[in-house]
Amino acid sequence: xxxxxxxxxxxxxxxxxxxxxxxxxxxxxxxxxxxxxxxxxxxxxxxxxxxxxxxxxxxxxxxxxxxxxxxxxxxxxxxxxxxxxxxxxxxxxxxxxxxxxxxxxxxxxxxxxxxxxxxxxxxxxxxxxxxxxxxxxxxxxxxxxxxxxxxxxxxxxxxxxxxxxxxxxxxxxxxxxxxxxxxxxxxxxxxxxxxxxxxxxxxxxxxxx
Numbered sequence: 001x002x003x004x005x006x007x008x009x010x011x012x013x014x015x016x017x018x019x020x021x022x023x024x025x026x027x028x029x030x031x032x033x034x035x036x037x038x039x040x041x042x043x044x045x046x047x048x049x050x051x052x053x054x055x056x057x058x059x060x061x062x063x064x065x066x067x068x069x070x071x072x073x074x075x076x077x078x079x080x081x082x083x084x085x086x087x088x089x090x091x092x093x094x095x096x097x098x099x100x101x102x103x104x105x106x107x108x109x110x111x112x113x114x115x116x117x118x119x120x121x122x123x124x125x126x127x128x129x130x131x132x133x134x135x136x137x138x139x140x141x142x143x144x145x146x147x148x149x150x151x152x153x154x155x156x157x158x159x160x161x162x163x164x165x166x167x168x169x170x171x172x173x174x175x176x177x178x179x180x181x182x183x184x185x186x187x188x189x190x191x192x193x194x195x196x197x198x199x200x201x202x203x204x205x206x207x208x209x
Contacts, residue, residue, distance in 0.1 A: 027062040028204035031096035032157065034067045035075035038103035038131035044146050045101075051150025055172060056157065058191040059200040063157075066096075075100050077124030097160050098126045099153065105130040114152045117159035127156035141182040151185050158192065161200045168193055 036045060053063040068075065075098070098121075110116055114137070115129040129152045138145040151172065158173050159165055167175035171193045174181065184190050192200065 027057060027060050028201065029062045029064050030056075030161070030204055031064045031066055033074065033096055033098045034065050035070060035072060035098070035100040035125075036067070037070050037075060038101040040101055040131060040149075044149065047146035048149035048153060051147055052153040052157065054188070055151065055154040055191055059158075059161070059197040059204075061161065061200060061204050074098055074124060079118060079121035079123050082118045082120035082122065094122075097157060098124060099129070099157065100125050100127075101129050101131045101149075103130075103132045105132070115156045117156045117165060119160045119163045119165065126160045127153075129153055129156055137182075142179060143182045143186045147186060148182075151190060158196070158200070161203050162196060163203060168196065171196065 034045075034049070040048075049063070049065050053065075056063050113130070114133050115127065117127045119126065129149070131149070134149045134152050135145060137143070138148045141148070143151075155172055162173070167173050172190050173192065173196060174190075181190065
């Protein structure tokens with residue numbers, strides 16, 4: 001995402017629009033398997049997942065992070081058939097989400113994107129974030145590395161929870177970000193829209209730990 005100029009998060013793009021955090025008792029726990037294939041420092045990753053968790057709480061979701069080893073088979077499997085949207089496929093019903101962070105994703109692939117998602121994947125990775133691109137954005141934009149990484153993670157997880165690659169004109173699920181959006185992110189104001197929050201709560205209610 002060439003975010004200073006304007007950016008796109010592919011099946012991964014971001015959002016704006018503040019909302020009130022859901023009451024803790026109303027939150028649905030969602031397990032997220034996290035695989036760091038990019039060598040992110042534990043400090044940065046912890047801060048990023050805390051930021052992503054904060055954003056997800058605005059949609060009534062309590063993120064339960066479960067780190068896994070980088071050599072786990074689950075972190076290297078992709079259900080590419082899900083990207084074709086076959087009507088004969090059953091919707092993904094796994095009780096957890098698989099997230100991975102990667103480095104050195106080819107520049108020619110998904111140019112400008114900070115990641116991509118496979119919401120309907122029946123196995124393997126469902127959300128991928130390009131860490132080297134997040135680093136670039138944090139160096140050229142108005143937002144810290146951990147904050148930007150947290151937003152990219154929340155955006156991709158949002159695609160999975162919503163069950164779609166579609167984007168919104170504002171909020172965390174916005175496709176193209178400019179400087180004003182980065183400033184909003186730094187202030188903690190990039191969250192899910194009211195419609196997205198309602199849809200996510202309904203979807204999360206079907207997931208079980």
